Amino acid sequence: MISNRTQVTEMIRAAKVAKGLTWKAVADAVGNSKEWTTAACLGQMAMTKEQAATVGELFGLSDEAVAWLQIVPYKGGESDTQHKDPLIYRLYEAVHVYGCAMKELIHEEFGDGIMSAIDFDLDIQRQEDPKGDRVKILMTGKFLPYKVY
Amino acid sequence: MISNRTQVTEMIRAAKVAKGLTWKAVADAVGNSKEWTTAACLGQMAMTKEQAATVGELFGLSDEAVAWLQIVPYKGGESDTQHKDPLIYRLYEAVHVYGCAMKELIHEEFGDGIMSAIDFDLDIQRQEDPKGDRVKILMTGKFLPYKVY
Amino acid sequence: MISNRTQVTEMIRAAKVAKGLTWKAVADAVGNSKEWTTAACLGQMAMTKEQAATVGELFGLSDEAVAWLQIVPYKGGESDTQHKDPLIYRLYEAVHVYGCAMKELIHEEFGDGIMSAIDFDLDIQRQEDPKGDRVKILMTGKFLPYKVY
Amino acid sequence: MISNRTQVTEMIRAAKVAKGLTWKAVADAVGNSKEWTTAACLGQMAMTKEQAATVGELFGLSDEAVAWLQIVPYKGGESDTQHKDPLIYRLYEAVHVYGCAMKELIHEEFGDGIMSAIDFDLDIQRQEDPKGDRVKILMTGKFLPYKVY
Amino acid sequence: MISNRTQVTEMIRAAKVAKGLTWKAVADAVGNSKEWTTAACLGQMAMTKEQAATVGELFGLSDEAVAWLQIVPYKGGESDTQHKDPLIYRLYEAVHVYGCAMKELIHEEFGDGIMSAIDFDLDIQRQEDPKGDRVKILMTGKFLPYKVY
Amino acid sequence: MISNRTQVTEMIRAAKVAKGLTWKAVADAVGNSKEWTTAACLGQMAMTKEQAATVGELFGLSDEAVAWLQIVPYKGGESDTQHKDPLIYRLYEAVHVYGCAMKELIHEEFGDGIMSAIDFDLDIQRQEDPKGDRVKILMTGKFLPYKVY
Amino acid sequence: MISNRTQVTEMIRAAKVAKGLTWKAVADAVGNSKEWTTAACLGQMAMTKEQAATVGELFGLSDEAVAWLQIVPYKGGESDTQHKDPLIYRLYEAVHVYGCAMKELIHEEFGDGIMSAIDFDLDIQRQEDPKGDRVKILMTGKFLPYKVY
Amino acid sequence: MISNRTQVTEMIRAAKVAKGLTWKAVADAVGNSKEWTTAACLGQMAMTKEQAATVGELFGLSDEAVAWLQIVPYKGGESDTQHKDPLIYRLYEAVHVYGCAMKELIHEEFGDGIMSAIDFDLDIQRQEDPKGDRVKILMTGKFLPYKVY
Amino acid sequence: MISNRTQVTEMIRAAKVAKGLTWKAVADAVGNSKEWTTAACLGQMAMTKEQAATVGELFGLSDEAVAWLQIVPYKGGESDTQHKDPLIYRLYEAVHVYGCAMKELIHEEFGDGIMSAIDFDLDIQRQEDPKGDRVKILMTGKFLPYKVY
Amino acid sequence: MISNRTQVTEMIRAAKVAKGLTWKAVADAVGNSKEWTTAACLGQMAMTKEQAATVGELFGLSDEAVAWLQIVPYKGGESDTQHKDPLIYRLYEAVHVYGCAMKELIHEEFGDGIMSAIDFDLDIQRQEDPKGDRVKILMTGKFLPYKVY
Incomplete structure (x- = not known):
């Protein structure tokens, strides 16, 4: 069962x-x-x-x-029980450090609203680099403006 | 002071x-x-x-x-006190939903290690789209392999 | 300042x-x-x-x-510091008790996705009732299907 | 057993x-x-x-x-372990964002008291909309005034 | 202000x-x-x-x-910041120890529902006792049955 | 075993x-x-x-x-895992709302000390009421004064 | 004020x-x-x-x-904000390590009940010791048996 | 196994x-x-x-x-899951209420440092008392001064 | 499985x-x-x-x-469930007490950045000492400067 | 003041x-x-x-x-409010990842007991390295065996 x-x-x-x-x-x-x-x-x-x-x-x-x-x-x-895994934690840390900056810049460009995490896609690639290859994470999500009524 | x-x-x-x-x-x-x-x-x-x-x-x-x-x-x-802001929360949610998948795929490509959040850069752009413009977030961070000794 | x-x-x-x-x-x-x-x-x-x-x-x-x-x-x-206010708590309690049922029924009707809390509106009215007037809360939010890619 | x-x-x-x-x-x-x-x-x-x-x-x-x-x-x-499910979280988020406004407006209309979550009913429907169908959630609960004694 | x-x-x-x-x-x-x-x-x-x-x-x-x-x-x-005050804590402890018993007995007597904390009154008295006076706390709240619909 | x-x-x-x-x-x-x-x-x-x-x-x-x-x-x-049960929560809520008042009034009547939760008894009864029967909860606990030494 | x-x-x-x-x-x-x-x-x-x-x-x-x-x-x-102070923490740690043993031994000697933290006194002394002086903490509290009714 | x-x-x-x-x-x-x-x-x-x-x-x-x-x-x-047991809680409460006083008095007598919870012993006895027997808890721990270097 | x-x-x-x-x-x-x-x-x-x-x-x-x-x-x-083990806790306590000092001194020597916990090694040895042997923990991690872009 | x-x-x-x-x-x-x-x-x-x-x-x-x-x-x-600082977090992460190993190895070498965080010293140095200088953190603490009595 x-x-x-x-x-x-x-x-x-x-x-x-x-x-x-x-x-x-x-x-x-x-x-x-x-x-x-x-x-x-x-x-x-x-x-x-x-x-x-x-x-x-x-x-x-x-x-x-x-x-x-x-x-x-x-x-x-x-992912909650895995919050302390170093790889996953770095993703959270990027939000701890850059979260407010991301918010400010998205509002500056788009106005009030959010980036959708539903109409959203993710692409992970290796970016070759002579100083050491890099992980490249590309997220795109539809901008959704707050409704005024 | x-x-x-x-x-x-x-x-x-x-x-x-x-x-x-x-x-x-x-x-x-x-x-x-x-x-x-x-x-x-x-x-x-x-x-x-x-x-x-x-x-x-x-x-x-x-x-x-x-x-x-x-x-x-x-x-x-x-950012802690701002954890519930809808825009910032969507970034955390992307990790809640995709965190394990990101971990699995980065390890599959690079082996054991992490993406650095220090040797790291971030780029936020508007991606025009006829179905509604999208927020495009590009992160790259150096891959750091775990040291074996 | x-x-x-x-x-x-x-x-x-x-x-x-x-x-x-x-x-x-x-x-x-x-x-x-x-x-x-x-x-x-x-x-x-x-x-x-x-x-x-x-x-x-x-x-x-x-x-x-x-x-x-x-x-x-x-x-x-x-609202976090006000989580224990009895009126606000009842709204959370409605989700504690009915959250899973709401999830199941929305998926049954719409498939995988969410109700937007951004393209969202709220209407609060008094509903007269001989057994005691009722508070009527009407929420509508756009259904957003998960993107498959 | x-x-x-x-x-x-x-x-x-x-x-x-x-x-x-x-x-x-x-x-x-x-x-x-x-x-x-x-x-x-x-x-x-x-x-x-x-x-x-x-x-x-x-x-x-x-x-x-x-x-x-x-x-x-x-x-x-x-529902506690399911707090991070995106569909359920949007319901909590609606309370994070609108909880104080709901409290203020219900008191403005009814005075001190709460909307019951017990003498309560819930109705979920699809609302057709050319810009994308909407989820319509209707809650009604009896208004209960605080007892003064 | x-x-x-x-x-x-x-x-x-x-x-x-x-x-x-x-x-x-x-x-x-x-x-x-x-x-x-x-x-x-x-x-x-x-x-x-x-x-x-x-x-x-x-x-x-x-x-x-x-x-x-x-x-x-x-x-x-x-009262949250005062949760550890010994007098207030004893009230919570009474619920920790007797909460399930109170739930079971109220349901056995009344069926499914709750005791209202809104249509509620409280009375605190000294109860004289030769073995040491007692604090007597009397709460009454209207029983509210769950609505079936 | x-x-x-x-x-x-x-x-x-x-x-x-x-x-x-x-x-x-x-x-x-x-x-x-x-x-x-x-x-x-x-x-x-x-x-x-x-x-x-x-x-x-x-x-x-x-x-x-x-x-x-x-x-x-x-x-x-x-009772911890059952903290969100609506019946049990109402008991906690009564302490959230009335905890400080109970503390002040017990001290006003008895001085510094607590109501014991050990030398304590509990009585739950139905109180008939034409406006809807009420749950009546009676607690008595020995008053214990703080020792000064 | x-x-x-x-x-x-x-x-x-x-x-x-x-x-x-x-x-x-x-x-x-x-x-x-x-x-x-x-x-x-x-x-x-x-x-x-x-x-x-x-x-x-x-x-x-x-x-x-x-x-x-x-x-x-x-x-x-x-003391909550001071929970991490090393001196205070050692007192909590003594309970983490010995709490269950204290419970078992007090019940073995006295039956069901508690040591009062209200009818309680505390005495702190230096105990000289050639291997290094010791802190001596003596607590006594009245044993309070649970009431059966 | x-x-x-x-x-x-x-x-x-x-x-x-x-x-x-x-x-x-x-x-x-x-x-x-x-x-x-x-x-x-x-x-x-x-x-x-x-x-x-x-x-x-x-x-x-x-x-x-x-x-x-x-x-x-x-x-x-x-002991963590047993934190709410009334007997064990009283031990924590003694630290909540007296923790700062214990810290101040130990420092006043010994200077900066702690009472060891490792080079530590515990003795629990019944102390007969006509007003009700008392639980007597005696802890001694070596005083460890902070190293200055 | x-x-x-x-x-x-x-x-x-x-x-x-x-x-x-x-x-x-x-x-x-x-x-x-x-x-x-x-x-x-x-x-x-x-x-x-x-x-x-x-x-x-x-x-x-x-x-x-x-x-x-x-x-x-x-x-x-x-290690989360083992946070209260006294040996492991002392490691956390060293960070509670010295964490800010470590941060300040590393920045004073190296500028903005971190010590890697990935390109990292650990060595634990007994250090003999007539006043009682000591545990010697040596950590080295690559210094990673924050990227400016 | x-x-x-x-x-x-x-x-x-x-x-x-x-x-x-x-x-x-x-x-x-x-x-x-x-x-x-x-x-x-x-x-x-x-x-x-x-x-x-x-x-x-x-x-x-x-x-x-x-x-x-x-x-x-x-x-x-x-340091609590600064728990999310990336430099300080790496110190906690080293304990998350290596805490159990440290415990096991110290017990294997010394038996039951702890490394003191009081009779403790800390030394932070730059370790030059052609692949990038390293932060070197050396901690020594007196081993304290548990008292058996």
């Missing part, structure tokens, strides 16, 4: 190590970006029937688990 | 509204990017003597305040 | 009691809904020059304060 | 996915609103014997589980 | 010590119970014009302060 | 639902008040050998579980 | 350093133990008129401050 | 109830004080081979569990 | 006690420092295939567990 | 910027290490009369402030 999406994420994590799969290979099979696909496998996005079937086959999941992949998950919960 | 950098940030915020300055104009005068300059004015970066003098003149700061601009600040503290 | 929007909110609160104004009268003068206008006066929305001038006149604010009314505020912070 | 209501909620969630049921179908069978019925299935409301029997049959629950559906549950606990 | 009710509470506390008043004397002058009157003076209840005038005269408050006494306050906030 | 009292509470809760017992019936069998007996069954009080035997028989507990009923429990822990 | 006891504690702390007084000298003048007297001066105990007069003279306090010394204070709040 | 010391503590707690042992009897068999022995059994101290063998025999532990008794444990963790 | 690295750490802890291994012996077999090797076994570092094979053989781990040793772990999470 | 040591730290911070002093120069004048002296100026250590006089002269402090420098301070509090 599977009663929440987290159990499926654990099955996927276990199968990934046991089978030696990479997220890129999973993304190629699914036909979406590696960023969306990885987040989806880790329980942050809902999959279509076809996407779920592909993922289920790759990881050897049961039909019940494949059904759960198509359910809209409770998102955002997992 | 000025006993911490936050007091200078308050003077800058007050003067910015009173004088109607924009961060872009400040950055142009200082000669650095708008992202670094805004963060520096908001107390997240230390300025050189010349940068501080320029900022002091623009905002009409006292010599004591200008001296404080050159002191390495205690960083990261201000 | 005014260095943050909270100081202006305090001036407005003080003047409102001293002058015996109602929020409805303020909203009528501004020409927007009472919900938006009250939130704006309490530091949650940015005003246009005209809106700010009207509000400034009603509450007897200085030019500096009127300038601050036009700055995009850091939102969402004030 | 079932020792708390949460275990029954997990059974219901598992059966719902396995059987592909919708909350609306459950509500129709029970004969109450979809909002109340979903909340009740998720462990926030107590059911009558008849309601519990219907739900038990739909989800294939044991007699012991059906007995637990009739017990007054410990409410409000589940 | 008085911008919140807490400032008036501080004036009342200062004047009470300076003038050597008792809460009972204040309650007698106001004409309400000592429990309601003390809570009202400490910023938890709104007063009528007459009540406020009486309190203002007893404590020597300004007109502005008297006006604030008639405003519905943000309630419940003050 | 039973290694803490919470496991026995779970057995009691499970058996209570399965057997359809009421707390009043349990209290009558034990021969103590319903308030003390319910708290004791829920792991907040230690029982004598006779009390434990009676409870064990009613709920069909093993000898090991009956032995645990006689052990002084770690008290107060269970 | 003095509106809380903490302000008087600050006056006492300032005067103690300025005048170079010791707590022992204060205690001798007051005629109580150094432990009670120090706690009282730091805002944890209420003083009689005579005790307050003596303390007021020693520290040069105003009549208003002397009146506040006789008011029952909100206790226990100050 | 035993993977942490807490599992052994649970075995000891279960066996203690099942066998009806007292901590004093365990301490006598081990040959150390009841305070040290109880803390050690509850996972706060490491035992020698002989101490572990004695404890293992008394509680009927496996060899693996006996091996774990000799491992230095992660200390201090257990 | 192993679904996270923590499960492997538990296997290693269990095997270490059962087999009586020392961390030094493990480090010698692996061929790295005892500090890195211990952290790696405890789930803080990723191992190469050879390192994992050696560790797997020493502790008798399954192939699946050995595969997990090569996965980059979620780091930093385990 | 100076009522706590934090006020003196603020005076020192203000004077240090205004006068352009370095911590090394202060330490040389005082005659102690730069680590101890900086911590002492920042309110973490008590000074002798001579040390305080020297510091007072360098920073131009009043006699009252100089008297406060000789009082044992409440330590450890300031």
